Amino acid sequence: MQGLSFVQSHPTSPWTTYLSQVDRVVPYLGPLSRWAETLRRPKRTLIVDVPIELDNGVVMHYEGYRVQHNLSRGPGKGGIRYHPDVTLEEVMALSAWMSVKTAAVNLPYGGAKGGVRVDPKQLTSNELEKLTRRYTSEIGIIIGPQQDIPAPDVNTNGQIMAWMMDTYSMNTGATATGVVTGKPIPLGGSLGRVKATGRGVFVTGREAARRIGLPLNGARVAVQGFGNVGSSAAELFVGEGARIVAVQDHTGSIYREAGFDMADLMAHVRETGGVGGFAGGEPMENEKFWDVPMDILIPAALEGQIDPGRAQRLSAKLVLEGANGPTLPEADDMLASRNILVVPDVICNAGGVTVSYFEWVQDFSSFFWTEDEINLRLDKIMVDALKRIWDVADHHRISLRTATFVVACERILEARQVRGLYP
Incomplete structure (x- = not known):
């Protein structure tokens, strides 16, 4: 098991868990295993300071993260969580699991994740909006509809996505509904996304x-x-x-x-x-x-x-x-x-990112589907993906988890291999 020099992993940390899962899948990757180190290293890690002025005039600083684990198959995709226990290791692991998740259901995405170490319950609505807009501005250098698309996660919701979308749009000078998913319906959100x-x-x-x-x-x-x-x-x-x-x-x-x-x-x-x-x-x-x-x-x-x-x-x-x-x-x-x-x-739990993909596609086309259409498409993708994974599990006599990693990591590393290294 290998890690990164700047991360001191605890034996039960999410990142350590992820690395052990990668170790289990490598024996089944064949010639693609020469690229396996790609899976153990996030492509890009951004740590930002998020200062805001509270309603009482005090200036508070919060630490924020955005990690892009792998972008070989498409733009980064992954949620934003607000939680007092958010750490870089946790966000790294979550971004890596998003790489696996999007590849497992064969979506044209890579994996990313973000977070701010804050207890949002201690903030007023005004302070929460300030925090969201400042955080969005800080990570704005690496997100975008074709680069990295955030979404809701723990303690974030459609309103926070609306503030993120508006902030990014104001900073770039054009309305960009596709920069986030999980938005309210009036801003290009998708029916069926919440559930x-x-x-x-x-x-x-x-x-x-x-x-x-x-x-x-x-x-x-x-x-x-x-x-x-x-x-x-x-x-x-x-x-x-x-x-x-x-x-x-x-x-x-x-x-x-x-x-x-x-x-x-x-x-x-x-x-x-x-x-x-x-x-x-x-x-x-x-x-x-x-x-x-x-x-x-x-x-x-x-x-x-x-x-x-x-x-x-x-x-x-x-x-x-x-x-x-x-x-x-x-x-x-x-x-x-x-x-x-x-x-x-x-x-x-890949249903959320699957309907996020539907939302992203609908935003680009400005053509929206009914909730019944959303649910039918979701059900088919999930059933087909699970069948493929179960076939691999039966063939190798391995767990569904390892089989999911085999299917996903093959897709990720095939894309890495075909794209090659630049320069």
Whole structure:
């Protein structure tokens, strides 16, 4: 395993996890393995200072990042997250996973990611707009509709994308709707985008459940993280007859063996900001969440949540990674030894970037599709991509995660090889 001289990786850091995943895939790359070091090194890493004047007159400085991992197959693509624990290593790993993800579903993109180390809940709307516009101006030298296209991620949304688009457009002197995706509909956003990642989790989960003979009707589902991804996937599973028996987010953990009333739970989350205190379920200690009897687990929060200890305790038959990097490599091995199937993040949650691609295409053509058309196109891409990955997994007798990396890394490194080195 190799890394970068300026990064001191912690054994459980996201970047270390990614590097170990690359190490596992190299033996299956054949002649392309001579280019494998490309996968271990981001193409471009930008660290920026983001100073803003708060409403009380104090000038605060925040650290921001934009990392472009690989651009061999097209412009960079990846979200922006605002979180007090954002680090360069984390953003590097997320950008690399975006390279794999876009290649796995065969989109004409590379991988990128961005973030600002800030707790957005501590900022007023005015301060949040200032932060967004300043950050956009700072990274404006490397983003653009044909260069690198940001999108929403943790603690960012359509409004923040609108500010980013407007700032970039003002700085370049022309309206550039294609510079970001995940925008509000009036600014060139796409129907179906908000629930696209959760829908992708459901579609891949449905196909995986069918493969292993797990009926969705009556299946017990536990969801960690109940934002757009977790809640959207949960609603779709309930529509197929599954019941959501446990939910955990930053406000607490709740349980109900008979399954939650999704309408009541969603209303509570909208009103209070989280699942904690929901009267329609029993509160439980956060660590007990991993012991709940379940058939399907959807980790849709942050990375590094499933460690070997938790993997040993899980009763699930199927793990659907709605979050990026939720499972540590040692935990991956533990789950495999217990015959628990993992549908990895780099295919499972690729619905969001797929519909972001649809949005980008629609912005360039100024012709917009219906939500039904969006969902049909998304479903076909996800099903076809998973079938290709499953065929590779069966052929090599490897996990779905390693198979996804084989498919994606072959595409990335073929593009690298054909393009050659310049100068």
